[in-house]
Amino acid sequence: MYFYTGRLTEKSDVYSFGVLLLELLTRKKPFSYISSEDEGLVSHFSTLFTQGNLPAILDPQVMEEGGSEMEEVAAIAVMCITLRGEDRPSMKKVEIKLEGTQASRGHEGDNVRNCPWTADGGRSEVLSRQYSMEEEFASSSRYPR
Structure with a gap:
């Protein structure tokens, strides 16, 4: 986010956390990933999530072990990587959502x-x-890292 805006905010950490979630869910590195549509990991993940096609990018072992929670965690990641900082949740809200996923x-x-x-x-x-x-x-x- 700093690259795009030249500013660091509290929402920059939320974006970084979202990218970290993407790395864990996909086991792909954002700096070296390019999709067949020339999208980076962040935008490709968002596109596939919107299309309801997460299995195309999620790591098979992550899907197997994570089960139904993977869609919830993916939704949290997508909220975190929204380009506009104002549209991202706070880290506290992210924490509450992740705890809710774990509790469920x-x-x-x-x-x-x-x-x-x-x-x-x-x-x-x-x-x-x-x-x-x-x-x-x-x-x-x-x-x-």
Whole structure:
């Protein structure tokens, strides 16, 4: 956003967070992604979301593990990446929406397929060769961006 406006505002952080959500949902880097229509990741994601065609861009493992919440998280991401800062929600509203998404999931998260963690936080006996989204997020947070 700073590139477009030359100004940093509190809504610039919201935009950045939205781009981070896109990276997590798609597992694509915004600086190197170009669609077949010559769109960047942000605009292509918005276009596909509007068309109701999220499976075309979401990572298959993310879709499998995230289930129905992925559309809710994608909607939050789209709200965050709106070009006009005035149209973006505050970070507090984003937090509340994400907490609502997590709360609506309830305890069904304990039954996620291919997740090597048990409900009490221990390792399960059946391990997948893929990381769960939680493990991947935790491991990616250890590295500077």
